Amino acid sequence: MTIWRHEMQNSPRTGVQGRVKFIIGGLLILAAVIYLIVSSTQANAEYFMTVNELESKAASLVGRSLRISGAVVGSTIHYDPQTMNLTFDIANVPGDNASIELGGGLAAVLHAAVTDPKRTRLTIIYNGPQPDLLRDEAQAIVTGHLGDDGIFYADELLLKCPTKYQDAVPSQVVNGN
Amino acid sequence: MLAQFGFGVFVLTFLLSLFSMVTAVLGYFNKSDRWVETARRAMLLTFPLITLAALTLIFLLVSGHYELEYVYSVTSNAMPLYLKITALWGGQAGSLVLWSWLMAAFASAVTLRKWERDRELLPWVIVVTSVTLAFFLSLSIFYENPFVRWWQTTGGEFVQRMFAPAGAIAITPTDGQGLNPLLRHPGMILHPPMLYLGFVAFVIPFAFAIAALVTGRSDDRWIRLTRQWTLVAWLFLSLGLVLGMRWAYDVLGWGGYWAWDPVEIAALMPWLTGTAFLHSVMIQEKRGMFKQWNMLLIILTYSLVIFGTFLTRSGVLSSVHAFSQSAIGPMFFAFIGITFVTSVALLLYRWKDLRSDVEMSSMFSREALFLLNNLLFMGVLIVCFWGVIFPLISELVTGQKVTVGPPFYQRANAPLFGALMALMGVAPLSAWGKSTFKTLGRALWKPSIPSAIVPLVLVILGVRNWIAMVGFTLVALVIFVTLFEFWRGARSRQKKTSEVFLVSLWQLARRNRRRYGGYLIHISMVVMAIGILGIELYQTTTQKTLAVGEDIQIAGYTLHYDSLAQFPYTDGRIVTRAVLSVFQGGKFLGELYPRYDYYPSGQPMTIAGVRSTLADDLYVVLVNWENVSAAQTPFKVYHNPLVNWLWIGSLIFIFGFLVAAWPVSEADIQER
Numbered sequence: 001m002t003i004w005r006h007e008m009q010n011s012p013r014t015g016v017q018g019r020v021k022f023i024i025g026g027l028l029i030l031a032a033v034i035y036l037i038v039s040s041t042q043a044n045a046e047y048f049m050t051v052n053e054l055e056s057k058a059a060s061l062v063g064r065s066l067r068i069s070g071a072v073v074g075s076t077i078h079y080d081p082q083t084m085n086l087t088f089d090i091a092n093v094p095g096d097n098a099s100i101e102l103g104g105g106l107a108a109v110l111h112a113a114v115t116d117p118k119r120t121r122l123t124i125i126y127n128g129p130q131p132d133l134l135r136d137e138a139q140a141i142v143t144g145h146l147g148d149d150g151i152f153y154a155d156e157l158l159l160k161c162p163t164k165y166q167d168a169v170p171s172q173v174v175n176g177n
Numbered sequence: 178m179l180a181q182f183g184f185g186v187f188v189l190t191f192l193l194s195l196f197s198m199v200t201a202v203l204g205y206f207n208k209s210d211r212w213v214e215t216a217r218r219a220m221l222l223t224f225p226l227i228t229l230a231a232l233t234l235i236f237l238l239v240s241g242h243y244e245l246e247y248v249y250s251v252t253s254n255a256m257p258l259y260l261k262i263t264a265l266w267g268g269q270a271g272s273l274v275l276w277s278w279l280m281a282a283f284a285s286a287v288t289l290r291k292w293e294r295d296r297e298l299l300p301w302v303i304v305v306t307s308v309t310l311a312f313f314l315s316l317s318i319f320y321e322n323p324f325v326r327w328w329q330t331t332g333g334e335f336v337q338r339m340f341a342p343a344g345a346i347a348i349t350p351t352d353g354q355g356l357n358p359l360l361r362h363p364g365m366i367l368h369p370p371m372l373y374l375g376f377v378a379f380v381i382p383f384a385f386a387i388a389a390l391v392t393g394r395s396d397d398r399w400i401r402l403t404r405q406w407t408l409v410a411w412l413f414l415s416l417g418l419v420l421g422m423r424w425a426y427d428v429l430g431w432g433g434y435w436a437w438d439p440v441e442i443a444a445l446m447p448w449l450t451g452t453a454f455l456h457s458v459m460i461q462e463k464r465g466m467f468k469q470w471n472m473l474l475i476i477l478t479y480s481l482v483i484f485g486t487f488l489t490r491s492g493v494l495s496s497v498h499a500f501s502q503s504a505i506g507p508m509f510f511a512f513i514g515i516t517f518v519t520s521v522a523l524l525l526y527r528w529k530d531l532r533s534d535v536e537m538s539s540m541f542s543r544e545a546l547f548l549l550n551n552l553l554f555m556g557v558l559i560v561c562f563w564g565v566i567f568p569l570i571s572e573l574v575t576g577q578k579v580t581v582g583p584p585f586y587q588r589a590n591a592p593l594f595g596a597l598m599a600l601m602g603v604a605p606l607s608a609w610g611k612s613t614f615k616t617l618g619r620a621l622w623k624p625s626i627p628s629a630i631v632p633l634v635l636v637i638l639g640v641r642n643w644i645a646m647v648g649f650t651l652v653a654l655v656i657f658v659t660l661f662e663f664w665r666g667a668r669s670r671q672k673k674t675s676e677v678f679l680v681s682l683w684q685l686a687r688r689n690r691r692r693y694g695g696y697l698i699h700i701s702m703v704v705m706a707i708g709i710l711g712i713e714l715y716q717t718t719t720q721k722t723l724a725v726g727e728d729i730q731i732a733g734y735t736l737h738y739d740s741l742a743q744f745p746y747t748d749g750r751i752v753t754r755a756v757l758s759v760f761q762g763g764k765f766l767g768e769l770y771p772r773y774d775y776y777p778s779g780q781p782m783t784i785a786g787v788r789s790t791l792a793d794d795l796y797v798v799l800v801n802w803e804n805v806s807a808a809q810t811p812f813k814v815y816h817n818p819l820v821n822w823l824w825i826g827s828l829i830f831i832f833g834f835l836v837a838a839w840p841v842s843e844a845d846i847q848e849r
Contacts, residue, residue, distance in 0.1 A: 036592060041581055044584040045581055067580065
C-alpha cells in the first residue's frame with residue numbers, strides 16, 4: 001500500500017495539471033446548479049402580495065403566478081355544486097405581522113376588513129368543491145393568476161379560520177386543585 | 178406536585194450536563210484522568226434522570242392532569258391509552274423532551290463503551306454531547322416547559338405559568354383538547370421519533386469529529402468508531418422521511434406524498450448531507466482522501482439537524498415567516514451560528530493536517546465518481562436551501578415577498594436526481610485509483626444492453642414523455658448493473674470454491690456486507706424512483722358532485738356511487754362515509770370507502786378510500802362535510818400510477834440496510 005502511494009505521488013499526472021481538470025469539472029457542476037436554480041426561480045416565482053398591492057400593480061402582473069391573501073367576504077360566496085364553480089370576494093388585509101398585531105390580532109383584522117365597504121376587493125374564481133372553511137371572515141390565500149378582466153383565477157385555495165383552533169383557554173374548568 | 182418534581186429533575190439534569198461539560202474541559206487541559214472520569218459519570222447520570230422526568234410527564238399525560246397546559250393541549254378523556262403515551266411528542270414542548278431523552282440515551286451509550294484506546298477523544302465527545310443536551314434542556318426549562326400549569330389571575334385571565342402569579346388561583350380543566358386528529362395515525366405516531374432518532378444519532382459522529390479536530394488526530398479513527406452511529410442515524414432519518422410521506426398520502430387527502438414545504442425540506446436537508454457523508458467517508462477509509470471535506474460534511478449535517486429540529490419540532494409550522502413569532506427562534510439561530518462558526522474555525526485551524534494522503538488522478542476512478550456524487554448531493558442541498566430562504570432574501574432586497582413552490586424544486590432537482598441515478602449505475606463498476614473511460618466502458622457494456630431495451634419497450638407501449646424514458650432507463654441501468662455485480666462476484670467465488678451458486682451469493686454478501694447491502698439500498702432507491710416517476714409524471718385527477726347512483730370515470734375505471742352514511746363514533750367524532758364500487762371494463766373490482774371525520778374540537782380529517790395495486794392507486798376523497806347529502810356529494814378522484822413502488826422500495830431499503838449494518842465485531846473494524 002505504502003509503495004503504491006509513493007508511486008502515485010510521484011506520477012507526472014498529479015500536481016497542478018492533474019488538479020486543473022477537477023477544478024474545471026467542479027466549476028462546471030457549480031455552474032449547472034446555479035443555472036438550474038436561476039432558471040427555475042424565474043420560471044416558478046410566485047409573488048406573494050395583498051389585494052392592495054395587486055391593485056396598484058395590476059397591469060404588470062397579468063398572467064404571472066401570484067399568491068394573494070385577503071379576508072373572505074361571506075355575502076359574496078356563490079357556489080354551483082353541479083359545475084363546481086366557486087366565486088367569492090376577498091377584502092384587503094395587511095400582509096405583515098406587525099400591522100396585524102397592531103390591529104388587534106388576525107381575527108380582529110379580518111373582521112375589520114370585511115365590514116369596511118371602502119376596502120379594496122378582489123373577485124376570485126375557482127373550480128372545485130367548496131371548502132368547509134370558506135366562510136365569512138376567514139383568511140384566504142389564493143394561488144393563481146390575474147385575468148385581463150380583473151378577476152383572479154385561482155388554482156389553489158388555502159383557508160384559515162383564526163377563531164377556530166385558537167381555543168387556547170380551557171372552556172370547562174373547575175376551580176381549585 | 179408531580180409537575181414540580183419533573184421540572185426539578187429537568188433543572189438538575191441541566192446543571193449536571195453543564196457540570197459534565199466543565200469538568201471534561203478542565204480534565205483535558207489539566208491532563209487529569211480523574212476529572213474526565215467525573216465528567217463521564219455525570220454524563221451517564223443524565224440518562225436515568227431525564228428518563229425519570231419523561232416518565233413523570235408520560236404519567237401526567239396518561240392520568241389526565243389537565244391542569245398542565247401541555248397535557249390539556251394534546252390529550253383528552255376520549256383518547257385511547259397508546260395515543261396518550263404518544264402524545265409525548267404530539268406537541269412542541271413534549272417533542273423537545275423526547276429530543277433530550279434520546280440525546281442523553283445516546284450520549285450515555287457512547288460514554289459507556291470501552292475507552293482504553295482512544296481516551297484522548299473522550300473529554301471532547303462529552304463536551305459536544307453535553308453542550309447539545311444542555312441547549313435542549315435549557316429550551317425546555319426556559320421556553321417550552323411541558324410542566325407549566327393553568328392559573329386564573331385576579332383579573333380573571335387564564336395564564337400558563339410554572340409557579341403561581343401573585344393572587345392567582347390554580348384551575349383544573351375537566352377535559353383536554355385532545356391530540357390533533359391528523360396526528361392520530363400510525364405513520365404520524367412513528368414518524369417524529371424516527372426522525373428524532375436520526376437527528377440525534379448524527380450528533381455522535383459530529384462529537385467524535387470535533388474531538389478529533391481538537392486533539393489534532395488526522396487519521397480516520399473517528400469515522401471508524403462512529404460508522405455504526407452514522408448508519409443508524411441515516412436509517413432512522415430515512416425511515417422518518419418515508420413515514421412522513423406515507424402519513425401525508427394517507428391522511429392529508431390531497432393525493433400526494435411530498436409537497437416541498439419548508440418543514441419537509443428541513444428534514445430532507447440533513448439527509449442530503451448525511452448521505453453525502455456516508456459515501457465520502459468510504460474514500461477516506463480506503464484512500465485517505467477527502468478528510469477536510471468529511472469534516473465539513475459532518476459539521477453541516479449537525480447544523481442542519483439542529484435547524485431541522487427547530488423547523489419540524491411541532492410539525493405545524495407551515496411558513497418560514499412564523500420564525501419571528503416564536504421566542505425559541507433566536508435561541509436556535511444563535512446556537513446554530515455559534516456551533517457552526519466554532520466548528521469551522523476549528524476545522525480551518527487543522528486544515529493543513531487534514532490534507533489528503535494521495536491525489537486524485539483519474540476522472541473515472543471510483544473516488545472521482547464519489548466526489549461527483551457528493552457534489553450532486555450538495556447541489557440538491559443548495560437548491561433546497563435556496564428555496565427555503567428565497568422569500569426572506571427577496572423581501573430584504575426588493576421589498577417584495579416572492580415564494581417558490583413545488584415546480585421550482587421539481588425542475589431544479591430533477592436533473593440532479595437523474596445524474597445521481599446515472600452515477601448509481603456507473604460508479605459500482607469503476608475501480609479505485611486508476612480507472613479510465615475504456616476500462617469503465619468495458620465493465621459497463623454488458624449490463625447496458627438490457628437497459629437499452631427499456632426505452633424501446635416504452636415507445637412500443639406508447640410512452641412519449643422523454644423524462645419518463647430517461648428516468649425508467651436509468652432505473653433499469655441501476656438494477657441491471659447491480660444484479661450484474663452480484664452475479665459477477667458470486668460467479669467468481671463459485672469458480673474458486675465450487676459451491677452452489679446461491680451459497681456463493683450468500684457467502685459473498687455475508688463477507689462484504691457493507692458493499693452488497695449498499696447495492697441493495699441502491700436498488701431500493703431506484704425502485705422508489707419508479708413510484709415517484711409514476712405519480713409525478715402520470716397522476717390524473719378529476720372532480721365531480723355526485724348523487725347516489727351516478728358514476729364518475731377516471732383512467733379507464735368507473736366509480737359508481739352506492740351510498741352515504743353519517744354516524745357518530747365512540748370518541749365523539751362524526752363520521753361521514755361514502756361507498757363507491759369500482760369497475761373496469763364492466764368488471765367489478767371492489768369497493769372504496771372515503772371518509773370525512775369531524776372531531777368535536779372542530780378539526781376535520783379526510784381519509785381517502787384507496788385501491789392500491791402494483792400498477793396504480795385509485796384514491797378517492799370525500800371533499801366536504803357540511804351541506805353534504807346523498808343527492809349532492811363532492812368527490813375528488815386521483816389516479817396515481819406506480820406509486821406503490823415507493824413503499825415497496827422503502828421495504829427493500831430496510832432489508833438492504835440490515836445487510837449493510839448488522840453489527841460487526843470490534844476486531845473486524847480494526848482489521849479493515
